[in-house]
Amino acid sequence: MEDNDLLGASWRTSSLSGGNGQCVEVAFIGQRVAVRHGKNPDAAVLIFTSGEWRAFTDGVHLNEFEFPTD
Template identity: 40%
Template sequence: MSADNEIVDDKAHIRHRLDFTDAEWITSTDDPDEPGVEIAFLDGYIGMRNGAEPDGPVLVFTPEEWDAFVAGAKDGEFDEP
């Protein structure tokens, strides 16, 4: 966020160039009946999508953002209360 709390898309300059169509998606589960989160590495960025909706939106992370996300997950930051 910027100083005036406006949300800024810091990946706007690259988002239109990233094409995850043929990316190799890695799934979070081995159960085909329960698709989970999927991630793909492409051109120095990390994409994450809902495996149940593979044609849906893709969240895009920089390597630094991804490292922070993974560290938070390992630390329990996203665990349910």
């Protein structure tokens, strides 16, 4: 994905973030998802396909990323 593709991106954060810039920001661009750190929006951006993003969010909903309890 070209940097130009990100210029018009509509970035958003979780409604639970509190708006302090400390959260991950996400932008949906066509069939891809861009992810960046809200505190440093000019740093590197991670790009995922819609399938990769869906697999990640499914894992979040299934608690696959919880810290071990032991």
